[in-house]
Amino acid sequence: MLYLNNSDIEKLSEEVNFIKSLEKGFKLFNNKEYKMPERMHLDRGEDTILYMPCLTDETIGTKIISLFPDNKDKNIPVINGIMLLNDVETGVPKAILDGSSITAYRTGALGGTGIKYTSGKNCKSVGLIGPGVQGFHQLLFAAKVRNLENIYVYGRNKDNLNQFIEDLRKKLPDIKIKASKDPEELVKNSEIIITATPSETPVMPNDKELLKGKHIIAIGSYKYKMREIPDALYELLDEVYIDTELAIEESGDIIQPLEKGLINEKQIKTLSEVMSKEIDMSGMTTLFKCVGMALLDVVVAEAIYKKALELNIGTNITT
Amino acid sequence: MLYLNNSDIEKLSEEVNFIKSLEKGFKLFNNKEYKMPERMHLDRGEDTILYMPCLTDETIGTKIISLFPDNKDKNIPVINGIMLLNDVETGVPKAILDGSSITAYRTGALGGTGIKYTSGKNCKSVGLIGPGVQGFHQLLFAAKVRNLENIYVYGRNKDNLNQFIEDLRKKLPDIKIKASKDPEELVKNSEIIITATPSETPVMPNDKELLKGKHIIAIGSYKYKMREIPDALYELLDEVYIDTELAIEESGDIIQPLEKGLINEKQIKTLSEVMSKEIDMSGMTTLFKCVGMALLDVVVAEAIYKKALELNIGTNITT
Numbered sequence: 001m002l003y004l005n006n007s008d009i010e011k012l013s014e015e016v017n018f019i020k021s022l023e024k025g026f027k028l029f030n031n032k033e034y035k036m037p038e039r040m041h042l043d044r045g046e047d048t049i050l051y052m053p054c055l056t057d058e059t060i061g062t063k064i065i066s067l068f069p070d071n072k073d074k075n076i077p078v079i080n081g082i083m084l085l086n087d088v089e090t091g092v093p094k095a096i097l098d099g100s101s102i103t104a105y106r107t108g109a110l111g112g113t114g115i116k117y118t119s120g121k122n123c124k125s126v127g128l129i130g131p132g133v134q135g136f137h138q139l140l141f142a143a144k145v146r147n148l149e150n151i152y153v154y155g156r157n158k159d160n161l162n163q164f165i166e167d168l169r170k171k172l173p174d175i176k177i178k179a180s181k182d183p184e185e186l187v188k189n190s191e192i193i194i195t196a197t198p199s200e201t202p203v204m205p206n207d208k209e210l211l212k213g214k215h216i217i218a219i220g221s222y223k224y225k226m227r228e229i230p231d232a233l234y235e236l237l238d239e240v241y242i243d244t245e246l247a248i249e250e251s252g253d254i255i256q257p258l259e260k261g262l263i264n265e266k267q268i269k270t271l272s273e274v275m276s277k278e279i280d281m282s283g284m285t286t287l288f289k290c291v292g293m294a295l296l297d298v299v300v301a302e303a304i305y306k307k308a309l310e311l312n313i314g315t316n317i318t319t
Numbered sequence: 320m321l322y323l324n325n326s327d328i329e330k331l332s333e334e335v336n337f338i339k340s341l342e343k344g345f346k347l348f349n350n351k352e353y354k355m356p357e358r359m360h361l362d363r364g365e366d367t368i369l370y371m372p373c374l375t376d377e378t379i380g381t382k383i384i385s386l387f388p389d390n391k392d393k394n395i396p397v398i399n400g401i402m403l404l405n406d407v408e409t410g411v412p413k414a415i416l417d418g419s420s421i422t423a424y425r426t427g428a429l430g431g432t433g434i435k436y437t438s439g440k441n442c443k444s445v446g447l448i449g450p451g452v453q454g455f456h457q458l459l460f461a462a463k464v465r466n467l468e469n470i471y472v473y474g475r476n477k478d479n480l481n482q483f484i485e486d487l488r489k490k491l492p493d494i495k496i497k498a499s500k501d502p503e504e505l506v507k508n509s510e511i512i513i514t515a516t517p518s519e520t521p522v523m524p525n526d527k528e529l530l531k532g533k534h535i536i537a538i539g540s541y542k543y544k545m546r547e548i549p550d551a552l553y554e555l556l557d558e559v560y561i562d563t564e565l566a567i568e569e570s571g572d573i574i575q576p577l578e579k580g581l582i583n584e585k586q587i588k589t590l591s592e593v594m595s596k597e598i599d600m601s602g603m604t605t606l607f608k609c610v611g612m613a614l615l616d617v618v619v620a621e622a623i624y625k626k627a628l629e630l631n632i633g634t635n636i637t638t
Contacts, residue, residue, distance in 0.1 A: 062361075066405055068408075084383060092385070
């Protein structure tokens, strides 16, 4: 059995085409070529362990993620976990991968895929609200799918923000990276805006004029009470893009505007529908809301695993 | 994160008091001091992956087991898997243990606990029908709870049977171990009989006289159509002992006799009820039917993990 830790996966991430893996994942999704039982969870108060299994023709994968909000106060990441891959023919465990890394790369690549298909092809600026691990990977992938010249970042904790920008500059040395003084300034300067926060109130101004023509990628809200997107945006949208129908069941950024009548179900399209059309969305106002699904983690993990075998990276642990 | 493979666990098994761990597990079960969502499974035809999570005050554990019946033809074990332990305070993964070993020791110890509480204290002979990995561990634990002088084994494949007996003699050099020519001879010679087969028809003769006064430990049947125990036995029983109420939902050895009216639900008692009474069941005819539950895997895995830390056994894998 192969074990791939965080730094193995970071090394491998340079060699894996995650966007292509996700495109393949969305194709499997569209063709229903997978088995994905409903997520299971084990809860104790606010603490949760999530089990996300999925089977494709190629592999069987299960991501097991712990979400312990109080870890913040202990200086321990809130999200921890593993990804288990089993051989599709025999069921024998073949690899264990660091689950936080898989989540970060999958979510980053999912945002990147969203940008690729739901923003203008010539966009050169992107803004991020929520400079955390997820946000960091969002920007790495944004830079893979668009020729970015400027990145703007807004966060309330200034020490974090400065460290974040410093780390990001090392990864993206050719792009100008600047802190924005408030979300309004950030939205004004950015063609694409990524929100990656656990907020329960919108993180952008509720201002139709300001939001017009912007491409929004919203990755933070995965519960009913979580909201990142202001009501004004929905009035500008002809269509709303989601990664999977789960978003309609889980995210406050979709459920609440549906309840308020700001959008209706007919306007909601999945990314796999949009992908096949390859429209350049320049000038349009767009929203891509994603919540993730086990299938996407599995295709990403399998791609990393294959590359690890090819490049002989990782630790072999005997069973 | 600590990784404990099969041979680490074998080493540690000498030092861990598994019966005591299970007694503790049944106490937690009785006092409802645990959280255990329903098992989840991912199926493709006959192949299954089972997810068995459980949380106690001390630890969080999830056993993930693949059951691929066709592996038999490939000379690969049918059951493979891992056991993941997460820190109960932070959710951080702390250990991965070989899942087949955990299953074998837990099931062995569960049978042993059954023998301890539902057979005569002075029993000196035990018979096993079904000489496989599970059966092997059943006998190791039978020998821990009773002063055995004789072990009888019956299996249809004679090569397997001889190998099994040879391996067992190395582990239990002070006990006479003999093959029985048929189940009838085995039952006749044995005070305690363990059945550990995937059979769909009873593996013992349907003979009331022969079965009278015997202590049966049935571990094989975990599906409706699976039967190891003949109808005649149920007519001899005042009570039927199970490990958990799951046995009533899952095992053909409980469901089918209930349907036929051979027993009624009022006769069924869980082992935790029996344990507190500490009755010597000498001379009685008894049946203990177990199907296992995540809680028991978790207490066993946690005991192994603690001993591994104490004795510095296992491989540290960086996260």
